Amino acid sequence: MFGKRTNDPSSVASPAPKPVGAPKAGAGSSTPTATQSALRPTTTPKATSAPPKPAPEPEKQRSHSEEYYDVKTTVFNALIDTIDLTQLSKLDAVAAREEIRDIVSEIIQLKNVVMSIAEQEELLEDICNDVLGYGPLEPLLARDDIADIMVNGAATTFIEVNGKVQKTGVRFADNTQLMNICQRIVSQVGRRVDESSPICDARLPDGSRVNVIAPPLAIDGPALTIRKFKKDKLKLEQLVKFGSITPEAKTILEIIGRVRCNILISGGTGSGKTTLLNCLTGSIDLDERIITCEDSAELQLQQPHVVRLETRPPNLEGEGEITMRALVKNCLRMRPERIIVGEVRGPEAFDLLQAMNTGHDGSMGTLHSNSPREAISRLESMIMMGGFALPVTTIREMIVGSVDIIVQASRLRDGSRKITHITEVMGMEGEVVTLQNLIVYEITGEDANGKLIGRHRSTGISRPAFWERASYYGETDRLAEALAASEVYDEHGNPVGDANG
Numbered sequence: 001m002f003g004k005r006t007n008d009p010s011s012v013a014s015p016a017p018k019p020v021g022a023p024k025a026g027a028g029s030s031t032p033t034a035t036q037s038a039l040r041p042t043t044t045p046k047a048t049s050a051p052p053k054p055a056p057e058p059e060k061q062r063s064h065s066e067e068y069y070d071v072k073t074t075v076f077n078a079l080i081d082t083i084d085l086t087q088l089s090k091l092d093a094v095a096a097r098e099e100i101r102d103i104v105s106e107i108i109q110l111k112n113v114v115m116s117i118a119e120q121e122e123l124l125e126d127i128c129n130d131v132l133g134y135g136p137l138e139p140l141l142a143r144d145d146i147a148d149i150m151v152n153g154a155a156t157t158f159i160e161v162n163g164k165v166q167k168t169g170v171r172f173a174d175n176t177q178l179m180n181i182c183q184r185i186v187s188q189v190g191r192r193v194d195e196s197s198p199i200c201d202a203r204l205p206d207g208s209r210v211n212v213i214a215p216p217l218a219i220d221g222p223a224l225t226i227r228k229f230k231k232d233k234l235k236l237e238q239l240v241k242f243g244s245i246t247p248e249a250k251t252i253l254e255i256i257g258r259v260r261c262n263i264l265i266s267g268g269t270g271s272g273k274t275t276l277l278n279c280l281t282g283s284i285d286l287d288e289r290i291i292t293c294e295d296s297a298e299l300q301l302q303q304p305h306v307v308r309l310e311t312r313p314p315n316l317e318g319e320g321e322i323t324m325r326a327l328v329k330n331c332l333r334m335r336p337e338r339i340i341v342g343e344v345r346g347p348e349a350f351d352l353l354q355a356m357n358t359g360h361d362g363s364m365g366t367l368h369s370n371s372p373r374e375a376i377s378r379l380e381s382m383i384m385m386g387g388f389a390l391p392v393t394t395i396r397e398m399i400v401g402s403v404d405i406i407v408q409a410s411r412l413r414d415g416s417r418k419i420t421h422i423t424e425v426m427g428m429e430g431e432v433v434t435l436q437n438l439i440v441y442e443i444t445g446e447d448a449n450g451k452l453i454g455r456h457r458s459t460g461i462s463r464p465a466f467w468e469r470a471s472y473y474g475e476t477d478r479l480a481e482a483l484a485a486s487e488v489y490d491e492h493g494n495p496v497g498d499a500n501g
């Protein structure tokens with residue numbers, strides 16, 4: 001995005017100079033004043049006594065001494081006095097950054113600030129980030145190993161790395177600076193966040209999903225949550241490498257995706273639903289027309305014939321909202337072969353199910369729930385709450401007639417993400433929907449480091465209900481092979497047949 005992430009020249013230039021002018025009031029007023037009161041280092045002072053490497057590395061979690069912030073304030077104030085923001089705003093991001101760096105270097109010399117080269121470099125970066133970018137967030141945004149950034153007010157920022165949530169040394173000068181940065185983020189997509197409209201969803205230019213909730217709703221200062229966009233989305237091979245699924249289960253998923261089963265991906269928050277959905281779309285044949293409906297476009301389909309749709313929240317007057325339901329309904333008039341719904345969370349469930357059983361086989365969606373069984377009841381309640389006056393049995397029959405497979409994703413307590421079920425929706429027994437697991441994950445223990453030990457096992461089904469479909473697509477051999485190669489365990493937990501871990 002902005003200069004810090006310079007390895008990719010195209011990304012540097014992307015956000016036009018527009019934000020340059022914006023920080024005038026925000027960064028200029030908040031950063032300096034804050035130092036006198038709100039700044040308290042969260043960890044031991046470090047910057048002045050033990051300088052880091054010459055170039056500030058994004059991977060480092062930096063925390064600074066009070067002295068560093070004092071110097072930054074002084075330099076920042078001088079910069080704001082010196083610089084002509086109108087002129088600056090005419091430059092592109094790279095040139096603007098160069099300009100600021102030159103002026104800040106001069107100020108440091110003029111003011112006789114004693115700093116090592118490394119500290120100076122870091123200060124230059126910090127100030128450029130404050131003026132041009134997203135301030136203290138920049139080093140975190142530059143890292144590709146972070147899944148989520150969670151800012152709980154100016155002083156506290158957590159990140160999720162490798163499935164584990166950890167606290168960082170990153171902090172903002174004060175809540176005003178944080179709020180200004182939130183504002184800068186949401187204004188890029190034409191939205192506003194303030195006391196009168198304190199909840200806002202947005203997207204960073206790189207595609208990361210952003211949510212802001214501001215005071216007075218957020219009691220301890222603005223809460224900013226960013227689901228980092230992964231440039232290289234995880235592929236099924238990587239999920240195998242991570243142990244999220246077995247190679248055999250990967251093959252089964254590929255077949256399920258290809259042979260146009262209707263699939264629901266169920267899982268908790270951050271369990272990997274969207275990632276899995278994206279993986280599954282990878283098996284769709286290149287000649288199919290696919291329409292995706294999302295709240296915030298996250299999917300990256302590789303096929304040539306894709307139309308991507310995104311919902312729209314209401315404007316400040318509460319008008320102009322386009323709901324997921326409206327999108328799904330509209331989809332049906334667009335001659336889709338497959339409909340992919342990023343997240344089903346309301347009455348659009350009804351329309352998706354209808355689409356699924358009216359010739360749009362191979363449609364897919366994700367929903368929040370903790371097991372395949374719960375996914376069925378979540379669907380039921382979404383339809384009932386949508387005001388459809390249908391008897392529950394009818395809704396269940398509709399679900400059974402539409403959904404072929406439920407894939408369950410879970411984030412386990414050791415931070416690992418697993419695909420815990422590949423389950424078929426079979427039919428009804430009386431009033432109850434019958435499900436059949438093909439592959440399940442079971443936890444068998446925990447090692448000394450708290451890492452969970454478990455295994456994926458097949459339930460021994462050799463002819464799943466979608467066999468006919470697989471046959472139509474010539475996939476039965478591959479399917480039979482994958483099912484036969486999946487581990488089956490007896491009731492004592494011993495592998496039946498060839499053991500393979």
Ligand SMILES: Nc1ncnc2c1ncn2[C@@H]1O[C@H](COP(=O)(O)OP(=O)(O)OP(=O)(O)O)[C@@H](O)[C@H]1O
Nearest residue numbers: 147230239242244268269270271272273274275417
């Ligand atoms: N199997 C996996 N192994 C490791 N990391 C994963 C796995 N699946 C997903 N992730 C990572 O976890 C993070 C969350 O994934 P994703 O966005 O797919 O979750 P989600 O369930 O859709 O979340 P939400 O409920 O917020 O929409 C991403 O950074 C993603 O790269």
Ligand SMILES: [Mg+2]
Nearest residue numbers: 273274275343
């Ligand atoms: Mg998601």
